[in-house]
Amino acid sequence: xxxxxxxxxxxxxxxxxxxxxxxxxxxxxxxxxxxxxxxxxxxxxxxxxxxxxxxxxxxxxxxxxxxxxxxxxxxxxxxxxxxxxxxxxxxxxxxxxxxxxxxxxxxxxxxxxxx
Amino acid sequence: xxxxxxxxxxxxxxxxxxxxxxxxxxxxxxxxxxxxxxxxxxxxxxxxxxxxxxxxxxxxxxxxxxxxxxxxxxxxxxxxxxxxxxxxxxxxxxxxxxxxxxxxxxxxxxxxxxxx
Numbered sequence: 734x735x736x737x738x739x740x741x742x743x744x745x746x747x748x749x750x751x752x753x754x755x756x757x758x759x760x761x762x763x764x765x766x767x768x769x770x771x772x773x774x775x776x777x778x779x780x781x782x783x784x785x786x787x788x789x790x791x792x793x794x795x796x797x798x799x800x801x802x803x804x805x806x807x808x809x810x811x812x813x814x815x816x817x818x819x820x821x822x823x824x825x826x827x828x829x830x831x832x833x834x835x836x837x838x839x840x841x842x843x844x845x846x847x848x
Numbered sequence: 849x850x851x852x853x854x855x856x857x858x859x860x861x862x863x864x865x866x867x868x869x870x871x872x873x874x875x876x877x878x879x880x881x882x883x884x885x886x887x888x889x890x891x892x893x894x895x896x897x898x899x900x901x902x903x904x905x906x907x908x909x910x911x912x913x914x915x916x917x918x919x920x921x922x923x924x925x926x927x928x929x930x931x932x933x934x935x936x937x938x939x940x941x942x943x944x945x946x947x948x949x950x951x952x953x954x955x956x957x958x959x960x961x962x963x964x
Contacts, residue, residue, distance in 0.1 A: 742888070768952060778938065778955035824890060833898065834942075835881070835906070836953060840890035 736760065737825050737839035744844045746815045753800070754810040754842045756825035764830035767808040769799065772822040772841075781823075784808055815846045850874055854939050854956035861929045861963045869924040869959050871939030877954070879942045880922040882906075882914060884935040885958075891938060897922055929963045936960050 738757045746752040758767065769781040784792045784799045792799040800809040808827075812819055825839040852873045861867055871880065878899050883891040893906030895914040903914045911933060913925045922941075926933060939956040 737890075739890075776936070776958050778940075778953075780952045783952060826891075834879070835893065835896055837893070838883075838891040840888060 735839075736837045737827055739823075739825055739839035739842050741842045742840075744842055746812075746844065746846055748817060748846055748848050749814055751811060751813045752815055752844065754812070754823050754825075754844065756808045756810065756839060758806050758808060758825075758827050760806075760827065760829055762829040762831045766828050766834075767799070767801070768826040768828075768836065769797070769808075769810045770824045770826065770838075771819075772824065773818075774821070778824075782810065812844075817846050817848060820844060820846045852939055852941055852954050852956040854937075854959050856959060857957065858960050859962070861926075861961065863929060863931060863963060865929050866925070866927050867929065867961075868926075869937055869939075869961075871922040871924070871941075871956060873920055873922075873939075873941040873954070875941060875954065876919070877941035877943055878919075880916065881940045881942075881953070882912070882922065882924045883938045883940065884908065884933075885938060886935050894924065894937075929961075931963045934961060934963045 765786045767784045771779040782794045782797045784801045791801050796813045798811045822841045824841045826836045828834045828836045855870045881896045882894040892908045897903045897916040900919040915923045937959045940953045942953045
């Protein structure tokens with residue numbers, strides 16, 4: 734079974750609108766962390782945001798926020814006020830304390846921002 | 849501060865040839881990883897290392913070998929390349945298992961390998 738599931742292979746959003754990229758995870762470890770990475774067409778992996786399993790508040794980093802619903806095991810990325818430069822692949826990842834903190838990645842969501 | 853450097857950036861191999869991909873980091877990270885990225889498959893872990901002299905298998909280790917003789921370097925070897933190993937390879941590094949966001953994973957820029 735996949736530890737990280739991203740069910741949206743592709744998403745489209747209009748510039749300046751908000752968009753939510755879905756991520757669900759599977760773990761029985763009480764200590765884990767969730768990440769989102771952005772991969773533009775240039776290929777580099779850019780860290781966006783992190784949420785720890787014990788964090789009480791949802792993580793935010795500028796226009797990025799992580800909608801963490803622990804009971805549902807979901808960690809959706811919300812991008813507010815989309816920009817053309819947000820067009821990229823987005824990967825959700827998880828690391829577990831019991832898994833030696835080795836990150837597992839989802840299959841990614843391709844986001845295209847239309848002008 | 850270079851971060852994580854991968855060499856080469858591109859390579860074309862013939863089936864059966866061998867090659868080594870080099871990953872070097874200058875951040876004194878304990879952990880290093882090799883992933884492969886294929887369309888629709890995300891990043892899949894090939895091998896990883898939790899410290900100098902140690903390596904372990906990941907999700908897709910077959911056909912690859914690794915070595916970490918020095919803390920800063922992590923080598924990925926293909927002994928007999930196959931077309932199924934055509935992929936983009938990413939190296940990454942991190943500090944040991946801390947929980948805060950600052951201590952995430954630093955990725956190299958990738959190596960695009962084609963096996964014909």
